Amino acid sequence: MTSQHLLPVTLRDLPNAGNPEKHSIGYKTTRVLAEALNATQMGLAEAYIRGLEIPDSVFRSMMHASMPILLKHAPGLLAPYEWVLDESDRLAESARELMQVQYDLPQAMLNQMLGDWPTIYPKYSMGLWENGATDLQSAQIQMLDRVIEQLEIVDGDRILDFGCGWGCVPNYIMSKFPHVRFTGVNLSHQQCEYMRHKMQDPQSHLSGGRFTLIEGDLNEVQFTEKFDKILSIGVFCHIGNLTNALQKLASLLESNGKVFIHLITARIPNHMSSGFTHKYIFPHGRYWNYDAIPTHNRDLQTIDRWYVNGMNYHQTFTAWLQRFDDAQASVKLLDYGMDYAKFRRIWRFYLLLMGTAFATCDGEYNGNGQYLLTHSS
Ligand SMILES: C[S@@+](CC[C@H](N)C(=O)[O-])C[C@H]1O[C@@H](n2cnc3c(N)ncnc32)[C@H](O)[C@@H]1O
Structure with missing residues (x-):
């Protein structure tokens, strides 16, 4: 069994609006984890913007270490906000x-x-x-x-x-x-x-x-x-x-x-x-x-x-x-x-x-x- 099968299915596939699974504990857990990941990324981004020195090579290595895990095993965490999962009211937003x-x-x-x-x-x-x-x-x-x-x-x-x-x-x-x-x-x-x-x-x-x-x-x-x-x-x-x-x-x-x-x-x-x-x-x-x-x-x-x-x-x-x-x-x-x-x-x-x-x-x-x-x- 690969690590992918050990993870809750909701980390992979998030239901869309109107789907009853949206009220499930698994879905809500995934949302909490996605928000935590987003907060961590935003913390890093804002530290960089304020002047934190990260060499490009280190930045790239961090991405190469983390993105494959997210893309392959927990893509549900790559939707930082609920609106990403659903269609908006307007054709083009903002x-x-x-x-x-x-x-x-x-x-x-x-x-x-x-x-x-x-x-x-x-x-x-x-x-x-x-x-x-x-x-x-x-x-x-x-x-x-x-x-x-x-x-x-x-x-x-x-x-x-x-x-x-x-x-x-x-x-x-x-x-x-x-x-x-x-x-x-x-x-x-x-x-x-x-x-x-x-x-x-x-x-x-x-x-x-x-x-x-x-x-x-x-x-x-x-x-x-x-x-x-x-x-x-x-x-x-x-x-x-x-x-x-x-x-x-x-x-x-x-x-x-x-x-x-x-x-x-x-x-x-x-x-x-x-x-x-x-x-x-x-x-x-x-x-x-x-x-x-x-x-x-x-x-x-x-x-x-x-x-x-x-x-x-x-x-x-x-x-x-x-x-x-x-x-x-x-x-x-x-x-x-x-x-x-x-x-x-x-x-x-x-x-x-x-x-x-x-x-x-x-x-x-x-x-x-x-x-x-x-x-x-
Ligand atoms: C990433 S650029 C691509 C431009 C062009 N197709 C190219 O390949 O170079 C996206 C373009 O869509 C335009 N655009 C984005 N939202 C728009 C909207 N709501 N109404 C009209 N143009 C929009 C932007 O001004 C920009 O010119």
């Missing part, structure tokens, strides 16, 4: 707070960390390294070339980018297809300013009338047209209600259209989150388990899916951390609404935490999920 805490931070910092090249604008999602990419820019290109194949994009498609960041994905895809048209939605005013600037730049594929930008909230945005293809990359960690989100995408899709969703995922029974990222980085951010999209099929059906090994995201975060560290001389002069030393330590903790989490268990548990969907038949 949207305005998220912009303030994360996406509308000084763009010069984000752009230097993420990279900003003539074709690859800042892209805040996984690059694909497993096929031999040796730098961040080529890893992002290889990731996007694969999306073009997976979503079977053809010239002339009308495509919606649901959470379009800085317009990297539309710009790259339009550079390959002269008759593709894109609509991008994003609530971040600062990122929209970046795209509006590019829309005036003749060198950019966002100029020339093929790109429509909607600065707005995914919760509220309305469209008059339908799309041949819809893609959403790195956005579903901000989606709290999958059922409503898939229903919304279905309502925007042509009858023979296709949807491609790329998200952070975990191959564990329940969804997961982190108290630290919820408080300091992504308010109400959550990581859906790998089966969440197929099991929320109603208006859309999953016709294909891929688990992308976490080492790809580990290498992406490692490159972002390196670029963040390298940019200190200039980014420390920007206004973060707090003392820069504190900001820097919050962000180093975030980049180390996420970067290492995806490398644990050789990337087999914590990675990215990609899903191809069509209308339900």
